[in-house]
Amino acid sequence: MSTDMPANTTDEKTTEEPTVLFSELGLDARVMAAVADLGYEKPSPIQAATIPLLLEGRDVVGLAQTGTGKTAAFALPALSRMAEVADLNGPARTPQILVLAPTRELALQVAEAFTSYAKHMDDFTVLPVYGGAPYGPQLAGLRRGAQVVVGTPGRVIDHISKGSLDLSNLQYLVLDEADEMLRMGFAEEVDKILEATPEDKQVALFSATMPRTIRRIAAEYLRNPEEVSVKSKQTTGTNITQRYLQVMGAHKLDAMTRILESEEFDGVITFVRTKMATEDLADKLKARGFTAAAINGDIPQQQRERTVENLRSGKIDILVATDVAARGLDVERISHVINYDIPHDTESYVHRIGRTGRAGRSGDAILFMTPREKYLLRAIEKATRQPVTLMQLPTVESVNNRRIQKFTDRIDQTIISQDLTIFREIVEKFAAEHEDLDQLEIAAALALMAQGGRPLLLTEQSIPASKQARMGREGREGRESGPRSRGKSAAEGNAMYRLAVGRRNRVQPGSIVGALANEGGFNSSEIGGIDIRSDHTLVELPAELSKDQWRALSNTRIGGEAINLELDRGPRGRRDDDRGGFRSDRGSFKDRKRQSGSREGGRDERRGGGDKRFGGRSKSRFNDAGRSARREY
Ligand code: ADP
Numbered sequence: 001m002s003t004d005m006p007a008n009t010t011d012e013k014t015t016e017e018p019t020v021l022f023s024e025l026g027l028d029a030r031v032m033a034a035v036a037d038l039g040y041e042k043p044s045p046i047q048a049a050t051i052p053l054l055l056e057g058r059d060v061v062g063l064a065q066t067g068t069g070k071t072a073a074f075a076l077p078a079l080s081r082m083a084e085v086a087d088l089n090g091p092a093r094t095p096q097i098l099v100l101a102p103t104r105e106l107a108l109q110v111a112e113a114f115t116s117y118a119k120h121m122d123d124f125t126v127l128p129v130y131g132g133a134p135y136g137p138q139l140a141g142l143r144r145g146a147q148v149v150v151g152t153p154g155r156v157i158d159h160i161s162k163g164s165l166d167l168s169n170l171q172y173l174v175l176d177e178a179d180e181m182l183r184m185g186f187a188e189e190v191d192k193i194l195e196a197t198p199e200d201k202q203v204a205l206f207s208a209t210m211p212r213t214i215r216r217i218a219a220e221y222l223r224n225p226e227e228v229s230v231k232s233k234q235t236t237g238t239n240i241t242q243r244y245l246q247v248m249g250a251h252k253l254d255a256m257t258r259i260l261e262s263e264e265f266d267g268v269i270t271f272v273r274t275k276m277a278t279e280d281l282a283d284k285l286k287a288r289g290f291t292a293a294a295i296n297g298d299i300p301q302q303q304r305e306r307t308v309e310n311l312r313s314g315k316i317d318i319l320v321a322t323d324v325a326a327r328g329l330d331v332e333r334i335s336h337v338i339n340y341d342i343p344h345d346t347e348s349y350v351h352r353i354g355r356t357g358r359a360g361r362s363g364d365a366i367l368f369m370t371p372r373e374k375y376l377l378r379a380i381e382k383a384t385r386q387p388v389t390l391m392q393l394p395t396v397e398s399v400n401n402r403r404i405q406k407f408t409d410r411i412d413q414t415i416i417s418q419d420l421t422i423f424r425e426i427v428e429k430f431a432a433e434h435e436d437l438d439q440l441e442i443a444a445a446l447a448l449m450a451q452g453g454r455p456l457l458l459t460e461q462s463i464p465a466s467k468q469a470r471m472g473r474e475g476r477e478g479r480e481s482g483p484r485s486r487g488k489s490a491a492e493g494n495a496m497y498r499l500a501v502g503r504r505n506r507v508q509p510g511s512i513v514g515a516l517a518n519e520g521g522f523n524s525s526e527i528g529g530i531d532i533r534s535d536h537t538l539v540e541l542p543a544e545l546s547k548d549q550w551r552a553l554s555n556t557r558i559g560g561e562a563i564n565l566e567l568d569r570g571p572r573g574r575r576d577d578d579r580g581g582f583r584s585d586r587g588s589f590k591d592r593k594r595q596s597g598s599r600e601g602g603r604d605e606r607r608g609g610g611d612k613r614f615g616g617r618s619k620s621r622f623n624d625a626g627r628s629a630r631r632e633y
């Protein structure tokens with residue numbers, strides 16, 4: 001059986017999938033009662049398809065994207081069977097059910113889910129075991145006896161070899177988020193655990209995708225498994241609106257601020273690429289008055305849990321996270337996912353945006369992309385089967401209208417809810433003493449005081465989507481009709497770079513543009529003014545270059561000479577930031593250098609996987625790394 005069959009072709013609108021009810025699946029009454037308590041109306045497609053199979057005792061491979069209810073798909077039948085066995089034999093003393101999950105967060109989440117699904121079962125314990133936490137409580141928990149153990153592979157192995165986890169009576173093993181587990185380099189551990197468990201156990205493997213390694217595991221360890229695959233249609237489903245904004249790196253923070261100021265949002269999760277960037281962005285958002293916090297793999301587990309709890313309860317509104325730290329997070333109030341840095345691959349994108357639109361709500365996904373990342377859109381649209389539409393940066397006017405609205409709301413609110421007597425008297429007296437002042441003027445002065453020195457309104461400043469519009473003539477002139485004055489500094493989001501070739505080497509603007517475009521992957525709109533000097537050339541390029549771009553460009557030659565690309569350190573080249581009302585926290589030259597440094601230095605945090613974590617060179621991988629051809633210009 002597979003729900004992966006071609007949809008009914010005759011009349012898709014009227015022939016919806018037959019609705020199955022939980023009551024038709026054959027679940028135990030105690031489990032049904034818990035489902036009713038949770039308010040689940042009907043089984044999700046993956047649940048409807050796999051629960052009957054698992055109740056029959058079949059091994060199952062279940063494929064469905066995040067947010068489709070896979071936890072209940074394996075937990076409900078497992079609990080149901082366990083309850084019935086316990087009725088006959090009395091409660092088990094050793095673990096009956098073992099779930100492997102890739103991260104601590106997911107193990108905890110699954111353990112919580114199990115606990116809620118087992119609410120009406122007596123004598124029942126779920127124990128999460130994961131690395132990075134002390135052994136003591138886990139050992140004590142195992143000694144006391146747990147029927148369900150949910151753990152990360154490494155720690156489960158530890159307990160097996162310590163002899164603290166007795167799997168001799170295991171009935172049911174689940175590999176949850178199997179693709180992620182393997183991507184994180186746990187293949188060996190998974191093999192070992194599967195080998196250490198009894199032959200006749202039932203195995204369920206759940207995953208969002210089906211890479212080859214999973215096929216191998218299924219073939220090796222599952223007995224005649226039934227494969228159920230639910231296509232993504234209602235997952236990245238119509239309940240998530242996807243938009244993208246073209247924005248250059250240095251303007252992302254301003255863009256994000258404007259979006260947050262002009263959209264109705266509840267909880268927000270925003271993704272960046274490195275651990276350092278999570279802290280950095282969270283700090284900057286806090287400085288701008290938002291309640292934000294960072295989570296990444298370096299932050300201690302307890303603190304991470306607290307942070308997620310704070311998001312759930314509304315103590316903070318914005319979570320800045322790396323992919324790994326946010327994997328599988330299930331927080332209902334997340335209304336927006338902002339991809340501040342573009343993800344590594346389409347799969348990560350799908351996982352990221354799956355953090356919103358939880359529990360049937362609608363969600364918004366916004367992707368920041370620089371002009372040169374635009375080609376990735378099609379891959380994303382293909383992966384999500386949904387259009388990603390271009391959004392416009394909220395205008396200064398719309399942001400300001402909202403600010404004014406909020407400000408005046410505060411006045412209203414204060415008048416309604418506060419006791420103004422004392423201030424009324426003071427103002428009255430003040431007005432009487434200053435008959436020349438009209439009352440409006442006094443009110444305005446107080447309003448300014450209330451604002452506490454911060455400007456209420458945003459001042460007009462341009463955040464270019466790409467340099468094209470603004471550069472137009474100036475840039476092109478610089479490039480095509482000779483030198484541009486050195487006094488001109490790089491525009492926002494750009495920096496001045498120095499090439500070790502100049503007039504002496506007879507370089508032409510055309511060969512420079514050609515070399516940069518071909519080797520650095522820039523499109524022409526990203527290459528700003530070119531100033532060819534006698535022994536070097538200054539070129540304006542995006543301030544943030546990727547490692548690959550640096551690598552490619554450091555091998556580039558023009559007219560036989562190595563260009564030795566470097567940031568220009570000339571005295572005037574550095575002073576490019578105090579213009580147009582941009583303050584230094586929005587990407588001064590120094591900042592940008594730090595940023596690009598941190599990008600190179602900022603290791604991706606999934607350890608132990610090496611290249612494995614990309615599941616080989618998956619086609620959907622974005623970066624075409626390793627281009628180092630030595631072409632001549
Ligand atoms: P997955 O593992 O596929 O990413 P989860 O198991 O974490 O998905 O479930 C996502 C959310 O959907 C959870 O909040 C869960 O409580 C909820 N959920 C699961 N099954 C149902 C259902 N049948 N009806 C309504 N909500 C459900």
Ligand code: MG
Pocket residue numbers: 070071176177328
């Ligand atoms: Mg899951």
